[in-house]
Amino acid sequence: MKSVIIGTAGHIDHGKTALVKALTGIDADRLEEEKRRGITIDIGFAHLELAAANGEKLRIGFVDVPGHERFVRNMLAGIGGIDLVLLVIAADESIKPQTREHFDICRLLSVRRGITVLTKADTVDSETLEVVRLEVEDFLRGSFLDPAQSPIIPVSSLTGAGLDELKGALAEVVAEVPARDSEAIPRLPLDRVFTMKGFGTVVTGTLISGTIRKEDEMEVFPDGRQVRVRGVQVHGQPADKAIAGQRTALNLAGASIEDLARGMMLAPPDTFQSTKRVDVLLSLLPSAKPLKERARVHLHAYTSETVAEVRLFDRNQIAPGETAFAQLRMEEPSLLLPGDRFILRQFSPVVTIGGGAVLDAAPLPRMKRDASQSFLKLLANGDPEQTLLARIARRGHDGLSLSQAVAETGWRRSVIEQRVVRAVPQGEVLRVGGILISTAAMEGLKTFVTATLDNFHKRNPLVAGISKKELQEIVRAPEESFEAALRFLAQGKKIEVSGEIVHLAGRGVVMKDEEAESKRTIEDAFASAGLQVPALHQVIAGLKVDKARAQKIVTLLLRDKVLVKISDELVFHRTALDDLRGKMKAYKSKSAQIDVGGFKDLTGVSRKYAIPLLEYLDRERVTRRVGDARVIL
Ligand SMILES: Nc1nc2c(ncn2[C@@H]2O[C@H](COP(=O)(O)OP(=O)(O)OP(=O)(O)O)[C@@H](O)[C@H]2O)c(=O)[nH]1
Ligand SMILES: [Mg+2]
Numbered sequence: 001m002k003s004v005i006i007g008t009a010g011h012i013d014h015g016k017t018a019l020v021k022a023l024t025g026i027d028a029d030r031l032e033e034e035k036r037r038g039i040t041i042d043i044g045f046a047h048l049e050l051a052a053a054n055g056e057k058l059r060i061g062f063v064d065v066p067g068h069e070r071f072v073r074n075m076l077a078g079i080g081g082i083d084l085v086l087l088v089i090a091a092d093e094s095i096k097p098q099t100r101e102h103f104d105i106c107r108l109l110s111v112r113r114g115i116t117v118l119t120k121a122d123t124v125d126s127e128t129l130e131v132v133r134l135e136v137e138d139f140l141r142g143s144f145l146d147p148a149q150s151p152i153i154p155v156s157s158l159t160g161a162g163l164d165e166l167k168g169a170l171a172e173v174v175a176e177v178p179a180r181d182s183e184a185i186p187r188l189p190l191d192r193v194f195t196m197k198g199f200g201t202v203v204t205g206t207l208i209s210g211t212i213r214k215e216d217e218m219e220v221f222p223d224g225r226q227v228r229v230r231g232v233q234v235h236g237q238p239a240d241k242a243i244a245g246q247r248t249a250l251n252l253a254g255a256s257i258e259d260l261a262r263g264m265m266l267a268p269p270d271t272f273q274s275t276k277r278v279d280v281l282l283s284l285l286p287s288a289k290p291l292k293e294r295a296r297v298h299l300h301a302y303t304s305e306t307v308a309e310v311r312l313f314d315r316n317q318i319a320p321g322e323t324a325f326a327q328l329r330m331e332e333p334s335l336l337l338p339g340d341r342f343i344l345r346q347f348s349p350v351v352t353i354g355g356g357a358v359l360d361a362a363p364l365p366r367m368k369r370d371a372s373q374s375f376l377k378l379l380a381n382g383d384p385e386q387t388l389l390a391r392i393a394r395r396g397h398d399g400l401s402l403s404q405a406v407a408e409t410g411w412r413r414s415v416i417e418q419r420v421v422r423a424v425p426q427g428e429v430l431r432v433g434g435i436l437i438s439t440a441a442m443e444g445l446k447t448f449v450t451a452t453l454d455n456f457h458k459r460n461p462l463v464a465g466i467s468k469k470e471l472q473e474i475v476r477a478p479e480e481s482f483e484a485a486l487r488f489l490a491q492g493k494k495i496e497v498s499g500e501i502v503h504l505a506g507r508g509v510v511m512k513d514e515e516a517e518s519k520r521t522i523e524d525a526f527a528s529a530g531l532q533v534p535a536l537h538q539v540i541a542g543l544k545v546d547k548a549r550a551q552k553i554v555t556l557l558l559r560d561k562v563l564v565k566i567s568d569e570l571v572f573h574r575t576a577l578d579d580l581r582g583k584m585k586a587y588k589s590k591s592a593q594i595d596v597g598g599f600k601d602l603t604g605v606s607r608k609y610a611i612p613l614l615e616y617l618d619r620e621r622v623t624r625r626v627g628d629a630r631v632i633l
Contacts, residue, residue, distance in 0.1 A: 001057040002179050003245035005206050006170075007079045007111075009102035010088035011095075012039060012067035015119035015157055019088060020064045022157035023167065024048045028064035040066035043078030043191060045204075045247055047235040050167060052175040060174060061235060061247035063206065067098050072105075072352065073305065076343055077191055077262060079105060080302035081206030083177050083245060085114035087145060091124045091154065094132045095139055101352050104285055107143060108355030109341045113177050114145050115153060115169050122156035129154055180244035185412055186210025187335070188218075188248060188266040189302035199231065199251045203260060205303065207248045213241040218266040220255065221335035222274035227254035227266070263304035265335045272407050274333035279325065279360040279372070280342065281380050282310075286321040288346070288353035293317060298350060299328055301342040301358075306332040308344075313373050323356070325376045327363060336361045337410035338379065338387075362408045364394060384411075388419050392429055392436045397445040397481045399435035432484035445485045448475050450494055453504045462515075462556045465496075465503030518543040519553045526563060526573035531580065531605050531613070536571050566616040570609070580613070584622055588632040595629040 008016040017040050020028050028044025029035055046062040063082060065075040079085075085106050089099055106114070116136060121129060133154070137147040144150070151169045155162035192204040212218070216229045231251035232239045242248035250266070284291050291297075293316050299308040311327040318324045328342075336342075336358050343355040359379040363372070371394070378390045391408055392400045400408075405416045420436060423429045430437050452474050456466045472482045486502065489495040493505050525539045540550045557563040558571075565571050580603065587594060587602055594602070600610050614630060617623040623630035 001059055002052075002174070003059045003061070003243060004083040004174050004177055004179070005061045005063060005081055005245055005247065006084045006086055006174075007063045007082035008065055008086050008088055009075075009079070009106055010067055011090070011093065011098040011102075012069070014067060014088045014090035014093065014096075014099075016040070016067060016086075016088045017044070017064050018157040019086065019117060019119055019155065020044075020046050020062050022155075022160065022163055023170075024062060026062075028062065039068060040064060041068070041071055042066065042074045047247065050171045050174065052171050054175070056175065058171060058174045059235070059246070060170070061206070061245075063247075065102075067102075069098055069101070072098075072101065072345070072350075073300070075102065076105065076300040076305070077303040079109065079111075080300075080341070081189065081208045082111060083113070083180070084173060085111050085145075087114055087116045088119055089116065089132070089136055090120045091118045091129050091132050092120050094135050099139075103139075103143075103145075104287075104352055105343055105355070108283060108285075108343055108352075110357070112144055113150070113173050115151055115166070115173060116140065116145055116147075117166060118152060118154040119157060121154035121162060122159050180207075181209055182211050182243040182245075183412070184209040184244070185268060185271060185406075185410060186212050186244075186266075187337075187410075188212060188250070189304065190260060190264045190266065191262050191303045193257050193260040193262065195257055196251075201252045201255055201257055201260065202249055203252060203266070204247070204249045205266075207242050207244050207246050208302065209244045211241050211243045212248065212250065212266075217269050218252075219269040219271070220260065221265045221267060221272065222333040223259070223264070224274075225255055225259060226269055227252045229253075263334070265302070265304070267335060271403075272335050272337070272410075273362070274335050275361045276330045276333045277361075277363050278328050278330075278336050278358050279363045279376055280328055280356050280358050281323060281376070282318065282326045282344070282354055282356040283323040284318045284320055284354040285352065288320050288351075290320060291318045291344075291353065296347045297328075297353070298345040298347065299330060299342055300345065301334065301336055301340055304332075304334045306330045306334065307347070310344075313369050313376075318354075325359075325373060325380075338408075339410070360408075367394065385419055385423055388416065389423055389428055389438070393438040393441065395437075395441075397437060397441045397448075397475075397477050397485075399432070399437035399441070399478070399481050401435050405436065430484075433480040435478075435480050437481055437484075442481070442485065442488070445475065445477055445481060446489055446494075449485050449489060450504065453495060453502065453507070457504060457507045462552050464560070465498075465501040468497070468500050468502055471502055514544045515549060515553060518545045518550060519557065522550075522553060522557060523562060523573070526571065527575060529573070530576050531572065531603055531609060533570060533572055533576070533609075535569070567612040570612050577616075580617075581622060584617065584632055591632075593626070593629045593631055594623070599630075 010016055017029050024046040026046035028046045029040055030044050034041050044064045048060045050058045052058050063078040065078045153166050155166055187209050188205045188207050190203045190205045194202055196202050214232050218227050229250050230253050232242050233249040234242050234246045293312045295310045297308055299306050308328040308330045313325050338358055340358040344353050346353045359376050379387055406413055428439055430442055490497050496505050522539055543550050563571050596610055618625055623632055
């Protein structure tokens, strides 16, 4: 069974509601005020089942909209999720202002199919009907309702004339129109929120994609509140699930009617993010005034509505009839995804001026205008693989995680995986850990890492390498891509990573011969001295290299902990201090305490060395001073 949503459109009083009733038996005017005034104020709903020529059952949900120019806002809340339109034109009035406005809206929303109905056919003679038909044909020519491919059917809701023909045409068009994807991630824009005795909070909407089942957890956008689906109704009947293209009512736990409103959207939890900025492809109606940079407009998308500021990329204004890329900066956040259609209305006086499609609902804040433009051009082409590659590439070496990819595209994870699987062998994308990164960005990162290392070695010839942490801070790459870059470079023998230290292969410490010799001399001098160390300045004085060089070598030895400085004057070789620790440990088995005299006897050093050494041992928590003696810990 196929489910589609048909919207009505047309001027006030042209017989939209009467037509829906004649087709379905349901009066879509549900408000008392509507019945009293005989006009539609808010959207109303009805449903019908038809059989296609091949016997398939077709389930049609109707969204009946108001024609009054003051209620176009409400009309917009209903028309966003429709698959087909019934353009209603009264035979006694022909084309009127809201015929044009509603039709423009349908075109801007990219409604692809529909039927034109000449209502009130019983009120005019056949000649008038023919004249009106010709007018309407002219009006529709070249549009998605071009008379060559879409029927124009005269009907009388009063007498029933033409209704069977209309039903036949409906069955045909409904069978042809592609079904919405019930496998996709579900999104339900809310159009009504109310309480029902015995049920509690109920919301309704046209399910634009996916499937919602009883007991599903959902997130409310833009608020982020979590709710649970206690019950599902489709076209007024209890159901286990609702699928895309169905009028859906949900009984929700976790929210009261005060927490919910028309314009909000339900989607699975922790999947999407609301946004206040969208990059779009915007078309301005020929009838509109030029749209200037920074103009404020009313933005309508599905059931939501907010004020937005228009930002243009490459011009100061969009001329009437023109199409251009733009960024819409919204006052209120909402959940939008690429491909979502929207309508713009002038700030004041409020008239429909244009609309278009969302290309990117997650624009990067620091992207250059040119880069943004070429990115948007690519997205506008609509090739899914290219789109995914561009989205990965624009993240540079930060990469794009799979969950980010889902949030940005609205595609299911498995769909993205498939597209990645197709893209990876082309060599354009790499998968490292949980992120996708473009091969070019990884090459760039590797070059950056080696250049940074090269620079480091030049400036620090006596240092073995840079710490990973420092290197990562310089190249500003997240953990996963950074580690991957190091791994690739190490595999390619470009760098060496030992523990936390990274250096270029074959570089590390570069010493001239006499430096290396001096380093050995210093090391030997201290290693052979044990605790009876010579004065550092004496050792340095005996070297072949100048004092500054010598000082650097000492710094290096201290950094690598070959030498240990325990006071301004005294430097020891690490092995001597390790021996000392061993001696202290052995001494402890004889006595828990040691005084300065005992220490001098144990080590054979003079008082001049004994005091700083004991203080060093205190600092190292080998000993603890108690009066004149030390407790060995
Ligand atoms: N004679 C005749 N009257 C009709 C026909 N269709 C509708 N009407 C009458 O026209 C009036 C307006 O019809 P509605 O169906 O309320 O018009 P609408 O387009 O829904 O109006 P809005 O929702 O307010 O835009 C009502 O009094 C209907 O009875 C028709 O086919 N023949
Ligand atoms: Mg009506």
